[in-house]
Amino acid sequence: MRYVLFSFTPNASTLCSELHKNLVNNSNDCTSYTTIKSQLPPNLTKLNLPLKEQIKVIFHNVDAIIFVSACAIAVRSIAPFLESKTTDPAVIVIDELGQYVISLLSGHIGGGNELTKQIADFIGATPIISTATDLNHLFAVDVFATKNNMYIDDMNLAKQVSSDLLNHKEIGLTSDFPVKSPLPDHLRMQSPDETSLPFGIAITLDDKKYPFEVTLRLIPKIITLGIGCKKGTPMEDIEFLILHTLAKHHISLHAIKQIASIDLKSSEEGLLSFCEKYHLPYITNTSAELASLEGDFTPSTFVKSVTGVDNVCERAALYQDPEGSLIIRKTVRNGVTIAVVLADYIIKFF
Incomplete structure (x- = not known):
């Protein structure tokens, strides 16, 4: 996870430094800014931009923003950048004495409530969570979905x-x-x-x-889409085959978690444009890696002569999810091939 922390007083900065270390030790990426004029505690960086300008830079590029400060500072600094509970990062406020940790924004979808509890547990504080479903111990569909x-x-x-x-x-x-x-x-x-x-x-x-x-x-989001295509294939041809095939099989575009192909296509403009348009991760592997998969694939002598492997789309999809099921085999149109792998999936509410 990507976190950015802010502190503005010596006490707050000391607490911020300790929290930074804990978050990094738990495999998170953290940047911690302070405005204090004395010697900086470990892990802290001098804030050189005005606070609102720094918030503008990071707001939609982090998972959470954590203020060790008064609530008013946090509220005023984030207010111009609020858009939607589906896209805003979690925002958490901690008082400088570490007595309370407040989930201020995106408590459910952004994971703010869970992070608030984790931080409170680490520093020995009281978590403050105001969402009604949490207070009444009810099912929160947005938390469940996230x-x-x-x-x-x-x-x-x-x-x-x-x-x-x-x-x-x-x-x-x-x-x-x-x-x-x-x-x-x-x-x-x-x-x-x-x-x-x-x-x-x-x-x-x-x-x-x-x-x-x-x-x-x-x-x-449990679908991996494997794709192969001729060099220079327009994005529109790739898009048409994907949308048409998914609709035919009653699969939402929103079910795609990633796009996979061979490394020869790592810079293929049409594929990159499709992934950018729909905000999808794009992963490629070498022909040797794809060829290492055992199984029943739809072979092509021509594809092997060009890429070094007999099939790109099916192998690329299964390489990313080898425990998944190949539910749509190689499908071809206008020089584009796609295949669909479905991950094994079980629903647990608790």
């Missing part, structure tokens, strides 16, 4: 889940994947032979699925 790497297809309906739970209403649930834990209170698994509740959650790859009159879809 922990399980799911896309929430309608944030307004996600808010309705919280509202209904707070009002003790039952919410339906269907899942295309095995559920291996008890359900949270007021969630009811919907069987095909019973009348459905008016509102419910569907855990599915199909963003057109409506098992309830009003359906919130949670789409697990």
